[in-house]
Amino acid sequence: MSEPALPISxxxxxxxxxxxxxxxxxxxxxxxxxxxxxxxDRDRWQSPLxxxxxxxxxxxxxxxxxxxxxxxxxxxxxxxxxxxxxxxxERWPEPDVIDVAVPLGRQRAPRDFFRPxxxxxxxxxxxxxxxxxxxxxxxxxxxxxxxxxDRAAEWRVAAAVQKKLVTVPLLRTALKDSPRFRRQGAVRLxxxxxxxxxxxxTELDFLAFLRRNxxxxxxxxxxxxxxxxxxxLDAWWEAQRVAAEIDGVHHMTVGTWDDDTLRANAVV
Numbered sequence: 001m002s003e004p005a006l007p008i009s010x011x012x013x014x015x016x017x018x019x020x021x022x023x024x025x026x027x028x029x030x031x032x033x034x035x036x037x038x039x040x041d042r043d044r045w046q047s048p049l050x051x052x053x054x055x056x057x058x059x060x061x062x063x064x065x066x067x068x069x070x071x072x073x074x075x076x077x078x079x080x081x082x083x084x085x086x087x088x089x090e091r092w093p094e095p096d097v098i099d100v101a102v103p104l105g106r107q108r109a110p111r112d113f114f115r116p117x118x119x120x121x122x123x124x125x126x127x128x129x130x131x132x133x134x135x136x137x138x139x140x141x142x143x144x145x146x147x148x149x150d151r152a153a154e155w156r157v158a159a160a161v162q163k164k165l166v167t168v169p170l171l172r173t174a175l176k177d178s179p180r181f182r183r184q185g186a187v188r189l190x191x192x193x194x195x196x197x198x199x200x201x202t203e204l205d206f207l208a209f210l211r212r213n214x215x216x217x218x219x220x221x222x223x224x225x226x227x228x229x230x231x232x233l234d235a236w237w238e239a240q241r242v243a244a245e246i247d248g249v250h251h252m253t254v255g256t257w258d259d260d261t262l263r264a265n266a267v268v
Contacts, residue, residue, distance in 0.1 A: 137174035
């Protein structure tokens with residue numbers, strides 16, 4: 001996907017791009033090179049990346065950093081990974097680095113908050129959203145692929161579904177359409193677990209424990225029961241009529257332990 005169609009003037013384009021402008025765009029729209037340099041030298045603008053200007057000298061917002069990174073990536077570049085997930089939902093943690101998919105032939109070295117990934121993303125691009133970005137299902141898979149560990153990758157997939165940013169069927173389709181993603185096996189297992197109802201890391205770890213020990217997986221997670229009101233069982237095996245609760249460290253405190261015991265009695 002190419003950059004947005006250029007409007008009449010560079011100030012209009014800059015406003016559309018959250019106060020961010022590329023030098024090539026400014027020159028195309030009639031701003032001279034001297035005028036560009038004058039604004040930077042007089043501290044009216046700042047340049048967070050080479051050839052990119054932001055129309056103030058204060059701290060950059062997250063959106064300004066995203067626009068700067070995408071414009072620095074050049075034509076055909078698009079934001080993906082954790083940065084796009086944060087752009088989509090304020091509930092997603094804000095990353096320090098903006099991951100940008102750039103065309104395969106583009107040479108861009110990592111700089112400051114910009115991290116390039118040379119991939120053929122032509123079939124992954126969202127047709128209308130700005131800044132240029134990939135479809136969200138592919139961004140989730142990228143976030144998992146570029147995560148520092150398998151555990152961090154698993155959490156990203158589960159959290160994206162839990163926060164209703166994307167659905168499991170869309171992720172399965174994206175995975176099928178993009179066979180070169182890293183951690184494909186791990187992502188497929190997480191999707192299976194999410195369909196069972198797993199969202200928290202403890203639930204994913206519990207299912208991994210069952211697989212390692214060749215124990216049967218539950219029929220459902222977060223199984224609803226009615227006992228003096230609606231309650232949920234963390235894991236439920238229908239044929240055996242067996243339930244399991246997955247408790248973190250905070251459940252060992254006295255008050256929580258008592259509450260859990262009373263709740264278990266009520267369920268039984």
